[in-house]
Amino acid sequence: MHPLLTNEPGKKMFLMGNEAIARGALEAGVSFATCYPGTPSSEIPEQFFNISREISDFYFEYSTNEKVALEVAAGAAQCGIRCMVTMKHVGLNVAADPLMTLAYTGVVGGMVIVNADDPFMFSSQNEQDNRYYARLSSLPMLEPSTVAEAKEVTKAAYDLSEELKLPVILRTTTRLNHTRAAVELGTLPQRKTLGSFQKNPFNLVTVPAVSRKLHKDLLEKYQRAQEKAEQWPFNECAGNGKIGLISFGVCATYVKDAIKDLGIADQVKLLKLGFTWPLPKNLITNFLKSVEKVLVVEELEPVLETDIKAIAQDAGLTITIKGKGVGGFSRLYEYDPGLVRKAIAEFVGVPNKAPAPLDLSDVPPLPGRPPNLCAGCPHRATYYEVKEVFGSDSVFPTDIGCYTLGLLPPISMADFLICMGSSVSSGAGFSRCQPKKVVSFIGDSTFYHAGITGLIDAVHNNHNFTLVILDNGTTAMTGHQPHPGVNPEALQINRTRVVLEDVVRGCGVKDIHIIDPYKVKKSIETLKKAYEYAGISVVIAQQLCPLFARATKQLKRSRPFMINHEKCKNHRLCLNKLACPAMYLEGERVQIDKNLCIGCAVCAQICPENAIVPLKE
Amino acid sequence: MQDKRVVMVAVGGQGNVLSARLLGEACMLMGIPAIVSEVHGMAQRGGIVETSINIGDINSPIVSNNEADVLVAFEPLEGLRALNKCNKDTIAVVNTRPLPPFTVAVGQGVYPPVEKSLELMKAKLKRVVAFDGMELAEKANNPLALNMVMLGAFIGLNEIPISLEVMKKVVSERTKKQFLDSNLLALELGYQAIKG
Numbered sequence: 052m053h054p055l056l057t058n059e060p061g062k063k064m065f066l067m068g069n070e071a072i073a074r075g076a077l078e079a080g081v082s083f084a085t086c087y088p089g090t091p092s093s094e095i096p097e098q099f100f101n102i103s104r105e106i107s108d109f110y111f112e113y114s115t116n117e118k119v120a121l122e123v124a125a126g127a128a129q130c131g132i133r134c135m136v137t138m139k140h141v142g143l144n145v146a147a148d149p150l151m152t153l154a155y156t157g158v159v160g161g162m163v164i165v166n167a168d169d170p171f172m173f174s175s176q177n178e179q180d181n182r183y184y185a186r187l188s189s190l191p192m193l194e195p196s197t198v199a200e201a202k203e204v205t206k207a208a209y210d211l212s213e214e215l216k217l218p219v220i221l222r223t224t225t226r227l228n229h230t231r232a233a234v235e236l237g238t239l240p241q242r243k244t245l246g247s248f249q250k251n252p253f254n255l256v257t258v259p260a261v262s263r264k265l266h267k268d269l270l271e272k273y274q275r276a277q278e279k280a281e282q283w284p285f286n287e288c289a290g291n292g293k294i295g296l297i298s299f300g301v302c303a304t305y306v307k308d309a310i311k312d313l314g315i316a317d318q319v320k321l322l323k324l325g326f327t328w329p330l331p332k333n334l335i336t337n338f339l340k341s342v343e344k345v346l347v348v349e350e351l352e353p354v355l356e357t358d359i360k361a362i363a364q365d366a367g368l369t370i371t372i373k374g375k376g377v378g379g380f381s382r383l384y385e386y387d388p389g390l391v392r393k394a395i396a397e398f399v400g401v402p403n404k405a406p407a408p409l410d411l412s413d414v415p416p417l418p419g420r421p422p423n424l425c426a427g428c429p430h431r432a433t434y435y436e437v438k439e440v441f442g443s444d445s446v447f448p449t450d451i452g453c454y455t456l457g458l459l460p461p462i463s464m465a466d467f468l469i470c471m472g473s474s475v476s477s478g479a480g481f482s483r484c485q486p487k488k489v490v491s492f493i494g495d496s497t498f499y500h501a502g503i504t505g506l507i508d509a510v511h512n513n514h515n516f517t518l519v520i521l522d523n524g525t526t527a528m529t530g531h532q533p534h535p536g537v538n539p540e541a542l543q544i545n546r547t548r549v550v551l552e553d554v555v556r557g558c559g560v561k562d563i564h565i566i567d568p569y570k571v572k573k574s575i576e577t578l579k580k581a582y583e584y585a586g587i588s589v590v591i592a593q594q595l596c597p598l599f600a601r602a603t604k605q606l607k608r609s610r611p612f613m614i615n616h617e618k619c620k621n622h623r624l625c626l627n628k629l630a631c632p633a634m635y636l637e638g639e640r641v642q643i644d645k646n647l648c649i650g651c652a653v654c655a656q657i658c659p660e661n662a663i664v665p666l667k668e
Numbered sequence: 669m670q671d672k673r674v675v676m677v678a679v680g681g682q683g684n685v686l687s688a689r690l691l692g693e694a695c696m697l698m699g700i701p702a703i704v705s706e707v708h709g710m711a712q713r714g715g716i717v718e719t720s721i722n723i724g725d726i727n728s729p730i731v732s733n734n735e736a737d738v739l740v741a742f743e744p745l746e747g748l749r750a751l752n753k754c755n756k757d758t759i760a761v762v763n764t765r766p767l768p769p770f771t772v773a774v775g776q777g778v779y780p781p782v783e784k785s786l787e788l789m790k791a792k793l794k795r796v797v798a799f800d801g802m803e804l805a806e807k808a809n810n811p812l813a814l815n816m817v818m819l820g821a822f823i824g825l826n827e828i829p830i831s832l833e834v835m836k837k838v839v840s841e842r843t844k845k846q847f848l849d850s851n852l853l854a855l856e857l858g859y860q861a862i863k864g
Contacts, residue, residue, distance in 0.1 A: 065693045065704075173707060197727075198703075230729040231689060231704040233696045304727035311725070389732030406734045406755035409792045415784075417749050418777025420679065420769035422715035461774065626774060632714055635773045 075205025089139030131246030161209035185328035285325025295342035427649035429594035472501025609650025671724035678742035683815030763801030813854035820858025
């Protein structure tokens with residue numbers, strides 16, 4: 052049985068923030084969940100995926116993208132089913148279109164949209180602050196501060212959603228998603244999987260006349276949300292000091308530690324907000340009236356600081372309210388306990404208690420350890436083959452996935468990346484406005500997510516570039532989730548395969564090639580045809596991700612390779628052109644680590660001396 | 669007990685996320701508050717994996733620079749790199765078996781000699797215990813059990829009130845049965861490496 056289905060109220064489990072959120076949803080009776088995976092949110096749907104394979108009264112899908120995920124769930128919610136939609140922060144950009152108007156129609160069954168922000172961009176292309184989305188959409192936003200709270204807040208969010216008849220955004224940051232702590236289990240209720248839909252077009256079909264009324268309704272709901280915010284049990288106020296500290300989310304834990312470490316409990320008063328939009332205006336006003344100055348502790352944008360200043364203005368208060376600029380508080384990156392303690396010490400006017408840094412001036416420069424494409428990764432072979440045909444001077448728009456690591460030398464074949472699917476559409480722009488060849492790279496999952504519309508555009512508008520779809524049969528980057536093109540049999544899932552080649556053909560592409568990147572010579576010959584073609588050419592590079600293949604028992608066992616040093620003349624093409632992590636230098640000679648080599652044989656095919664041979668067992 | 673801020677550093681694939689989690693589970697079993705934080709992301713692809721375990725009356729899930737009480741380094745270069753997490757009172761446990769990053773193979777850096785790294789660490793920290801953890805994992809018949817060796821070593825430091833028996837109980841309940849014997853042996857060998 053899946054651990055999150057443990058029905059022992061009171062039992063403690065050591066859960067990751069994402070697991071706690073999934074458990075909270077289960078304790079709220081959620082029976083329907085959708086997502087597109089994205090770090091740091093991916094472990095939430097991973098739980099649902101595994102649970103849905105075990106029990107029949109829970110529907111879960113990996114949707115094609117976040118917009119689809121939200122719309123599928125919107126249908127479920129209209130039928131009165133409790134549902135959850137999860138995504139990373141930039142995923143909400145993709146889902147922003149349905150979000151903004153779903154706020155107008157509202158929901159019947161409770162809906163929680165988990166939005167995982169990523170300050171410091173541990174695994175993201177930007178660190179946008181999605182608290183703005185709550186403000187933009189007028190939807191309620193809740194922000195848990197600890198793992199245990201994450202479960203409780205998720206559960207409470209469903210009652211709130213159904214009471215307000217609005218989707219609720221649960222915002223996390225990476226630090227909460229990927230932290231583990233003890234969580235006490237509650238009860239698991241019966242799940243309702245079948246609801247009913249009451250037709251109500253004059254409240255649900257958002258033509259202008261309807262929407263004019265719905266926007267007014269939304270503002271009334273927003274008013275009620277504000278009243279809810281005032282009474283929200285996860286807002287906390289502690290202390291009686293005259294210096295106010297306001298925070299929320301993970302930062303509130305840093306503030307609590309700073310108060311303890313600096314020994315200033317009698318000088319400060321802390322307001323920790325759990326309901327962060329709409330803000331509990333009265334609660335905040337009363338807090339402001341009870342202190343002499345206030346420091347707002349928030350990562351990323353000064354959103355709360357600005358709002359609190361506005362609340363103070365409304366109340367005619369002139370106390371000092373500070374945030375960004377105090378200590379090292381900036382709009383950049385993730386905060387940490389030391390940074391927050393320093394700023395609070397400065398604001399309160401007490402000495403900071405921090406251990407002195409070590410003198411590291413005698414530590415030599417250390418070699419970096421950047422992430423790398425795995426040993427035997429088929430993307431490495433594809434990159435090599437494309438470079439052999441198109442040279443390194445062509446323009447290479449790239450996309451989001453493991454293959455973005457093609458940025459690093461010696462591959463160095465990534466020139467432009469902004470978001471999911473951008474390789475295809477930006478390739479069109481590049482091909483129109485400069486003379487060099489353009490080769491765009493996109494992964495299979497990313498292609499289904501956001502590449503198809505760009506490809507249709509490229510065909511229709513007669514653009515001229517080559518699109519290489521790196522088809523490794525899975526969503527590798529985020530942990531091998533299925534996508535519409537996966538082989539359902541290998542995963543033992545009852546889903547229909549949407550064949551990649553059929554989609555490409557259906558988009559109107561005439562010049563389509565399929566290569567197996569492990570076959571170097573043949574792939575290069577095929578790529579030459581794409582090179583010569585005037586117009587849109589698509590090359591599908593098909594080879595399973597070795598990690599995925601191993602996990603799903605599809606990896607054909609191949610013998611690892613070794614270097615025959617009698618033949619090797621130390622050209623080092625293998626090392627310098629492929630840079631597979633299974634290779635290393637021993638003195639001046641290249642060696643292959645037999646424990647890392649998966650036997651893909653790509654290096655053996657490019658060695659001019661045929662010196663790379665299967666290891667004799 | 670005194671609050672303890674523990675940082676574990678390793679290379680992707682060395683299993684430090686599991687060690688940190690098991691340590692957290694052991695604390696929970698003993699009623700000691702613990703928060704474990706992991707840096708994931710692209711780590712699976714050979715990058716650095718850092719976990720922090722905050723034990724005691726601590727709310728924050730992470731450890732700031734200079735604030736680790738204990739550093740557990742699964743790899744000597746990563747131990748050296750993590751000195752920015754340490755201060756003069758930090759205790760470190762270091763596996764001495766190097767795992768050179770790929771950048772060294774392609775000539776983008778020089779791997780610092782292990783002896784030199786240990787010397788630097790010893791000069792700066794309160795106590796450094798260094799041993800070949802991989803040798804012990806191999807002795808336990810499972811090169812993947814380095815994480816158990818390092819976990820055992822950490823328990824052997826006696827920095828937190830978790831006994832080897834409690835740790836063994838958690839490992840028995842939470843790790844795959846097929847590796848149980850080698851995991852328990854690796855845990856024991858790591859513990860003995862500290863206790864002597």
